[in-house]
Amino acid sequence: MSEPGKNAERIAALRPAYRADLAGGTDRFFGTRSTACPWCGSARLAVRLRTTDLLQHKPGHFTLDRCADCGHVFQNPRLTPEGLDFYYRDFYDGLGEQRMSGTFGGRTAMYRGRAEAMAPHDPTPKNWLDVGTGHGHFCEAARAVLPGTTFDGLDFTDGVELAAREGRVAHAYRGAFPDLAPELAARYDVVSMFHYLEHSTDPERELRAAHEVVRPGGHLLIEVPDPESRYARLLGRWWLPWLQPQHLHFVPVANLRQRLTALGFTVVAEQHAEPHDPVDLLAAVWLALDHAAPREDAPWLPEPPGALRRAARTALLLAGIPALLTATLLDRLAIRPLAEPLGLSNAYRLVARRE
Template structure:
């Protein structure tokens, strides 16, 4: 059976389960709406963004609220455990596993840059735990920078076990980080959280777990989307790092610096230009094109799109190729050198030492 036919058959086999999930509606996937900020408890909340799932196109609508006092942005109402399972399903694993593995596995230069951020503070850590490691691609690439470091991975999906089987991580820890932290207490010279904290239901609990896991004098390396990026305002719902419905919390850098200090860390480095991933315009154009085009086959659709629908989708996406190429050129060559000066960086990175 060809890959296309195998995928079609697999989608068809999943359709009844998704149909059962959706027949009960999507309201059951959410907690009650919060009336105060989860970061500072202020009741002064204003809507910042309302959008749909622009990547998988699963049904549902998602709202991000902004705290007028501390600047924290968060999903409100927030997905509950059932909702998180539904919207994560077939994104990183299942149907999406091969696509995401190829996407994440091809970013070796970015992964090495992340490892290099630690060199001025600890040029030879013996042990490193990567939290939210996925399939372990960062750990694999980081060995070229730190060949004598033992890299362990932690994730709640089976991707971390795959990473161990493939030799990308030395040891795999599967489960929730706060639950595993007591058995990992003070074991690691470095703990990293690369684009992990924004996915967590309780970022403060994750930071407490990190403090427990890092040895005294060791370091925590955190990288998250920057909600103060000018792109977040200019591109609106088409700004990729909003990544609804997966991203639950967006912390301004000042907020995270203060919280790290409160949790017993000292921030020793703050970076904006280095973690910037120059894809904002390209991603925005793609998201808009993909949103406008007819849907491709997916198990959460009532049925497989017909040949005319598939042809229309292909034709529309082809018309967008010049815009995609132009956006790529702007991202990578025109704007990247001045992104920090213009306030366009889409992420920031903090290195913090445990006292």
């Protein structure tokens, strides 16, 4: 059977379970709306963004609030455990595993840059734990930069076990980082969290776990989306790093620096240009096209789209190719060199030493 045929069979097999999940609507996927900022406790909250799931197109509406006192942006109401399970399912694993593995596997230059960020502070770490490692592609690429370093991976999905089987990590830890931290106490020269903290239900608990696992004198390396990027305002809901409903917290850099200091870290480096991923305009055009086009088949849809809808989708996406190409050129050639001075960097990176 052809690959499209196999995929259609997998989708059909999953459809009854999704239909049962959605039979009672989506209310159970959301908790109670918070009246206080989870970062500073302030009650001065305002809606920052309302949007839908622009990647998987699963049903539901999501709101991000911003704290007027500290600038923290967070999903409100937040997803319940049932909601997290529903919206993560078939994104990184299942139906989405092959696509996401290809996406993450092709970013070797970015991964090497992340490893090189540690060189001025510890050029020869003996061991490194990558939290939220996914399929371990960062660890595989980083070994070329730091051949004497042992890379372990931690994640709550089965991707980390795949990473161990493929030899990308030396040891795989599966589970929640705060729960596993006591058995890993003071074990690692470096702990990294690359685009992990924004997925956490409790970022401060994750930071405390990192402080426990990093040995004294070791380093914590964090990279997260920058909610203060001008692109976040200019592109609105089409700014890819909002990534609703998966991203629960967006921490301004000043907030993260303060919290790390309070926990006993010293921030030794802050980077904005280096972690910028030049895809903002391309992603915005793609998200808008994909949103406007008829849906492709997915198990959370009541039924597969017919031939006419599939043809209409193909025609619209083909018509959008010139816009996609233009956006790519602007991202990589025109805006990338100016991203930091123009305040357009979509991420920031901190290196912090545990005292």
